[in-house]
Amino acid sequence: MEVNNLTLDNQKKELEDIAPELLKKEKKERDFSLPDLPNGEKGGVVTRFPPEPNGYLHIGHAKAAIVDYEYARMYDGKFILRFDDTNPDNAHLEFYDAQKEDLKWLGIDWDEEYNTSDNIEKHYKLAEQLIRQDHAYVCTCDSDFIKECRFNGKECDCRCIESGESLDIWKEMISSSIQGAILRLRGDMTCVNTAMRDPTLFRIIEKEHPLQGDKYRVWPTYDFSGAVEDSLSGVTHPFRTKEYELRDECYFKLLDLLGIRKPHLMEFARLSIEGMPVSKRKIKPLIDKGDVLGYDDIRLPTLRGLKKRGILPEAIKKFVIEQGISKVESSVTFGLLEAANRKIIDPITKRYFYVSNPVKLTVDNAPHKEKKIDYYPRDKKLGSRTIETDKIFYVEKQDMEKLKVGDIFRLKDLFNVKIINKNNNIIGEFVSEELIPDSLKIQWTTDRFVNLNVFIPHLLFINDKFNNKSLEEVKGYAEESISNIKKEEIVQFERFGFVRVENVNKKLTGFFTHK
RNA sequence: GCUCCCGUGGUGUAGUCCGGCCAAUCAUUCUGGCCUUUCGAGCCAGCUACUCGGGUUCGAAUCCCGACGGGAGCACCA
Incomplete structure (x- = not known):
């Protein structure tokens, strides 16, 4: 029978008769683990995270570090932390440790740690090998000229000097004080990939290095050190971000010429x-x-x-x-x-009462109470506190604005109150204790509150322009028991949001996490 | 300008290598409902997507060609 001639409804009916189970769509569970690695073998995967110690780590670094780390763990492999500190202009001592702290906080630990700057001698040897093989040459042209030649696909005269002479100058670069020389790969000055137009492999930077001091003046560039380190340190699956993609060709060419192992290089988006x-x-x-x-x-x-x-x-x-x-x-x-x-x-997280923009509410006939309230009714393990209440309360201005005289609302977890007067002072009247279904329940504090200001972050940039309202400060009162928190804790202020509260020298500050 | 990479709902992602099980995954957002002594969480339902045009094929999100759109590189920075 021609199934396709039937209408959709008829097809369904037909199916129901023959094979009803096919109609039920079972939900497919997606697992959020990383996809398999090409050529990834248990125990044989080595990854690396290579930050430059030039600042604090951010979410972008975290992506790289987590991907590298997770893959190493997924395959019972090895994860290396390598500081790519080959530019003394950028590397700063404080950031080696700062970045390690950041990684530890992220929950990442590494099996091995080293600095690229520890291997400069090795890099020199490999560079020498390249020069001897005539695959690299010393260039003394100025950078503008080099740029121009690259752009036009022209070779410069330095390219013609013979390898022996290059080697002599190279050695001079390392040991003496000559300036203005770089070592370049003999690539292809007409290659469509401009990254292959004789990229710089080494350059002179005379600046105290945070770890190596003034031991070296000739430093490898990223193209050279990145490829060489990945290969030599046994990394099997190095990742980097997409903007390096054009440099892949150079990466592999270098390893080819040096005759050393080529890892499986991969890129992802920033x-x-x-x-x-x-x-x-x-x-x-x-x-x-x-x-x-x-x-x-x-x-x-x-x-x-x-x-x-x-x-x-x-x-x-x-x-x-x-x-x-x-x-x-x-x-x-x-x-x-x-x-x-x-x-x-x-x-x-524990739930607390926090009243932003507080206004005073007096409930004259309020019964005196000592009320025990769980920090989180859904999880008794989080404990409870007891709040003593009398006639005076503080509640949010915004809540009071919504209410008219005669309206009844509930002080959450306490009792119901009717608004009597809203003119100068807000006066309420105790109504009852039982919960009134669907009533408005608001958070409150007594007059034994603590001052707590909460900083609320907003977008730093809007349409690429700095948002000068990006940091909002809200003033308010929190219930007294908030001051019992240790140094810091993330809590939820009911009907307000999650807030990380810092308690430093008895001074409380809140940082708004999110709703 | 040249070269490379990418293009799945509002957002992000799975699927693309190896065409059919995709009348397209999951998450998030949004909308509605339920539940709840929070505007939080949870539960249920709903909206919304394969950039476009050709080609190959019985069959294309998936392969090929072209267009369009976005991003990146063209450093003696990584």
């Missing part, structure tokens, strides 16, 4: 969050001007900023793995990270 730039170029000026408070500002996607705001490392990990290693350039909303975070913190 992670960008809407309105939260990651680049130092954009963040540094804001810090210098004082527009943001530092690299741990809660508006920033630095790991320190996220931490301060109350984002947990597990949420970052989930978020990153959900994004995966696609090459599609996309801009994710911060809401996705928030959602991941909320799922984790919701079941484990």
